[in-house]
Structures are given as C-alpha cells and as structure tokens.
Amino acid sequence: MNLHDPRTPYLLLDRSVAEANIARLAARTAALGVTLRPHLKTTKSVDVARLILGDRPGPITVSTLAEAGAFAAAGFTDILYAVGISPAKVDDVLAIDARVTVLLDSVEQAEAVAGRVPALIEIDGDGHRGGLAPDDPTLERIAGITDVVGVLVHAGESYYARSVAELEAAAEHERAVAVAAAERLRRAGHACPVVSVGSTPTAHVARDLTGVTEVRAGNYVLFDLVMAGIGVCRVEDLAASVVVTVIGHRAERGWIMTDGGWMATSRDRGTARQPVDQGYGLVTALDGTAYPDLVMADASQEHGILAVRAGSGQPLPDLPVGARVRILPNHACATTAQHDGYHVRADPRATAIDGYWPRVRGW
Amino acid sequence: MNLHDPRTPYLLLDRSVAEANIARLAARTAALGVTLRPHLKTTKSVDVARLILGDRPGPITVSTLAEAGAFAAAGFTDILYAVGISPAKVDDVLAIDARVTVLLDSVEQAEAVAGRVPALIEIDGDGHRGGLAPDDPTLERIAGITDVVGVLVHAGESYYARSVAELEAAAEHERAVAVAAAERLRRAGHACPVVSVGSTPTAHVARDLTGVTEVRAGNYVLFDLVMAGIGVCRVEDLAASVVVTVIGHRAERGWIMTDGGWMATSRDRGTARQPVDQGYGLVTALDGTAYPDLVMADASQEHGILAVRAGSGQPLPDLPVGARVRILPNHACATTAQHDGYHVRADPRATAIDGYWPRVRGW
DSSP states (O other): OBTTSSOSSEEEEEHHHHHHHHHHHHHHHHHHTOEEOOBTTTTOOHHHHHHHHTTOOOOEEESSHHHHHHHHHTTOOEEEEEEEOOGGGHHHHHTSSSEEEEEEOSHHHHHHHTTTSOEEEEEOSSSSSSSBOTTOTHHHHHHHHSOEEEEEEOOGGGGGOOSHHHHHHHHHHHHHHHHHHHHHHHHTTOOOOEEEEOOHHHHHHOSOOTTOOEEOOSGGGTOOHHHHHTTSSOGGGOOEEEEEEEEEEEGGGTEEEESOOHHHHOSOOGGGGSSSOOTTOEEEOTTSOEEEEEEEEEEOSSOEEEEEOTTOOOOOOOOOTTOEEEEEOSOHHHHHTTSSEEEEESSTTOOBOOEEEEOOOOO | OBTTSSOSSEEEEEHHHHHHHHHHHHHHHHHHTOEEOOBTTTTOOHHHHHHHHTTOOOOEEESSHHHHHHHHHTTOOEEEEEEEOOGGGHHHHHTSSSEEEEEEOSHHHHHHHTTTSOEEEEEOSSSSSSSBOTTOTHHHHHHHHSOEEEEEEOOGGGGGOOSHHHHHHHHHHHHHHHHHHHHHHHHTTOOOOEEEEOOHHHHHHOSOOTTOOEEOOSGGGTOOHHHHHTTSSOGGGOOEEEEEEEEEEEGGGTEEEESOOHHHHOSOOGGGGSSSOOTTOEEEOTTSOEEEEEEEEEEOSSOEEEEEOTTOOOOOOOOOTTOEEEEEOSOHHHHHTTSSEEEEESSTTOOBOOEEEEOOOOO
C-alpha cells in the first residue's frame, strides 16, 4: 500500500518523526531524574504506547476509562486516570484489570473512593481548570478520608505561553506548587510518594525537577502547530498529518478545494490565538516539503479551502484535481480524534504505508 | 436503562423533538411542491433516516462514501453524494449497491466520471465553497462531456445570516441561481431534470421554489444553537444534547467542572460569531429546563467549565458532584460526530432510555 491508496481524508503518521520526539523527551526526563508517565490521550494507540514503553507495563496516563480499559487489555498495569473522578465511575475503575489511580479535588470524591481506589489530589497552579488552590486546607481533609498516594499539577496555561522564558517560569511554578503540596501532606503525616507534574511545553523546558517524581506529557509524540508556535518543536517535528485530495479550484478567489474539511481536521483553531495564525493547518507535499504560506484557510464539514496566506505574495501552487497533500494540524489531540486510526509510514521520504494503528475511541 | 445509567459524557436524542422537526420541514416542502432529499451528514444514522423516510428507499443526500455504503446496505437506493467527486473515488462509487449521483464542477471531474456515474453540476451562489460561478461557460462544457442530470446550489452563507429578511433573500437567491443554471443547460439541449437547492436555514424560510425540484437539509432534524441564533428554530427544538456529570467546583472562580470537554462537544464555537455567544453550549437540566444564563464557558479535552454568562447577575445553580446536566450544542453536525451513537428517549420528560442508534463514521 502506498500514500495514494487509502481513501482520503486519512490520518498519516511518520514513525521516525514520532520516534525522535519520543527519544528527545525520554532523554530529557532521564537527565532530570524523573519518571516519564506518558499521557496517551493524544495518540490513544497501543502501538504508540509500545513505541514509547517497549514491553514495559507502564506507567501511563489516560483521559478516559475507555483508554484505561483498552490499555489494561493490552497488558499495561500502572494507569493514572487523570480526570477528576465521577462517583458513578468508581465501579468501572474497579472493573479494570490494572492498578488504576484516580484524581480528585473534593471531599465528596474522596468519600466516593475511600478504601476502594488509590488517588492523587489535583492542585491548581495556574487557574486552568480543576484542582485545589495551593493554600486550600481541603488538601489535608481529603488525605484524612482516603488513600492519597500523591499530588498532581498540570500547567495547562503553558499552552498559551509566548516565550521560552514564560515557559520556563510556568515549569518552575508547576514544580514548586506540586512540591509544596506534597510537603504539606508529609507534614500532616502522609507519605505522599508521588509528585506528578506535566504538560508537553513544561516537560521540554524544565531545568530542574527537584522534588518531582514523575512527568506527564502526551502531545509530544506527535507535536502540532500550536507547539511549534510556542517554540517547543519545529514544524518538521510534527509526526501526524491529514492527507487530502484536491477536488477543485476557484481561481478567481485564489482557492484550491479539497475533500478534507473540519470533520477530518477538527474545528480546533488553536493557532488563532498565536502570533501566526495557521488557519486549519499548514499544507505540505506528501514528502513534507512545505508550499510556502499555503494554509487550509477555511473548512466546511467535508470541504477544505487551501489559500495562500494574505499578504505573503506567494503564488498559489499548481495542484491539479486528484493531487494529494498533507495538512499539518493545529492541535494533534483534536485532529487525530477525528480518525479511527493512523496509516503509518517509516519516515517522511517513504511512499509506502507499512502499518495501520487503531485508536481508542469514546468514554 | 435510564438517564443516569450510560457512562458520561454521552449523546442524548429526544425522539419526539426530532419527529416534530421532521414533520415541520416535511409539511413545508410538501406545501412548496418540492421533494425533500434529507442530508444525512448531520445525523449519520439509519434509524434517523427511517424516522424521516419510513420504508421509502430515498431520496437521501450523504457527505461521505462511508455514509453512502452504510445507507445502501440498509436499503436506500437513491443517494446523492454531495461533495465534489475525487477521480480516485469513482470506482468506490460504482461499488456501492445503489444509484449514487455525484457532484462536480470541473472538466477534469467530468472526464473522470464520463459514461460511468450520473452527476449534478455544482453552482456557487454565494462564494461559500466550491461550484461554478453562475456565468461560467464551463457549465455547458461539462454537460457535453458526461451525463449531467441536473444542477445543485448550496446557500452555505445562510448560516451567517442575521435576520429572517436576510435568510429569505438567501433562499430566493439560491433558487434563482439554480433555476438560471438549469435553464442554460436546457437551452444547450440537456434535459436537466434535477434542480437541487438547500440548506437548513433557506429550507425553512423559502416562500417560493418555482423551478426547483428538490430541497436538501440535514441539520433540521436536530437543530442547534447556531440555528436558534439565526431564528430558524427555538432552543426547545434542539433534539440532541450531551449529558455530562459534575466532577467538581471552583467556587472562587464561579466554575462548575464537568467530565465533558471538547472531545464530547467538539471544538465548534459557531455562536461566537453571533450576537449571543453561547460558549461551548447552553446548560439545561435533564428534562430540558434551562439554568438561566448557565453556559459551558470553556473546555479542555475531557473537562468542561460551566459558568454563568458574564454580567447576567444570575446565581450559579447548586449542582453537586455527581449531578448530570445536558449541554445543548452550537453545531449539531460537529458535536454529534464526536460520538458513536445516540442514546434515545421518547421525549424531554422521559427519564428512561429506550434505544441506541449508531452513527456512521469515517470516510
């Protein structure tokens, strides 16, 4: 099978690019003396998990119980379900054949899991979503109710950083918030063996992780234009793309029409908030060569509109009906979720597809 | 099974609401003397198709060959695949056990399908996506190359209308462009039996469809907040919603956290361009009662943040951990696509779930 065989739009993964991204963060976390607990919410693939972990049974992080169940069935035994636990899901957690640690930030949740499931307490470092404020005395109350094995912080706001200095500050803040919470628990008499931090941006810039035991990151395997926009990776490091076919032209508007719309890319417009707005994605040839300033400028459900970035002065490339191109995504987590699996090739020079890696779906 | 049984987040369909929406447009198109060719790209469900068509084998419209194949397998025989045909897909079209009509707007596409597949020519009425400009002489060239059974116009810009008067103008323009193109083809000696128009907004406001033979609409079965925002439906007419569970609170921020993030709602923020921005969706109780001005204000992958609309003065409702609420979507096509199927109840008063309707997925 080659790149022209699957029906478009389809999701393409460049294995060598993912492997290099995996090696890069593995080396960083090893040098920092922390365990990497990859977050599989981005790739949702047992094959990718094996690329990261080989035959080790973990540790891994997941975002749904569907992921937890699928990875447990594939032999992973140390799973962190890193979304605040809903009491109604506790029985489902117990039905999974693995050690599943859950996340919580309230007395109600602690009472629902008490004596049944190990838990981390989520601490909010930057106001991004859930978690206890760093000074909230609920921390000690929760640890008095149920088996708390540690604390977790996620620097969600780091995705909106504008400079490496901002990222470094976010990483140090994430570390400091986590370590301070762990120390509070220890002062209250709890061992708190786990101090878990992480986001793809902070994982790549942290200079010191003293006191941290594990780092979570998921996006880093694939990367995306948002990550390139904040300087965490280069555009060449993006491992996943959507292959689409040209189905028409609107020369008078400067448009090339494709059969890949937002159903194939998702509606994620993450770069709209960045200095360089990439539309629904940058366009490259199948071998990764960029068409200068060609972006997927707009999308209907099953139609993409490719156009040259306004003001760039670049010519519209000559792409006839039937030509296939790649769309590099704004947000790998969202774009890949629109597809049931990855067509895989060895590297960006390869024209052969040599694998299909299914994704976990649903909740 | 009742509303508290499925694991959240899940997609809920209120059958009586969908039936009323279906009856409304059926009555309109009957009164206007045109055939309704429902677009199943929104609901992607054989069960919904049966709700619309009973045991009739069509006509239907689809947006992917996966839909065409699934509906053909379910017994539908008259299928319009309404995305410009890619030459590489012609063999796949021929492999489907139904009469599949394709869409095209170029000589290259006409040559690829010539003598093999019936086609409609897409005419662009409003610059929304593909199609020939109304005065483009390619129209007659294409009809000289392959078997053209008619013309198709889609008033895609009607989704951005701001008043009923604008919508009525869009509907009349859509009709006039389609009829003019058909008349040109007839003057050139082609029978042009099909004159196809449609979008959910224009289908609901058109006052006269003289010369039109069929209307396409898909969103109308479910409706959504974008449609309510332009006045085509009421919020009570929304038939699909996402049920989520409260997993926490950030009282100091005025936030209620849920287990439904953008993976469950999609990233579609269609109402952001409307006078009333509904965030990621309006929040209601399971029975449809609205919480005044409560919206899903932000989203991570698997986290939703509910908050009262800024400046509304409404109190944050008391929703404890474990409570379930409904999120009404901005865009039914995008939100439903995040799910593999619908849990179905009889009507918004019902607490029992009495069906599961799977969706078609992929391409």
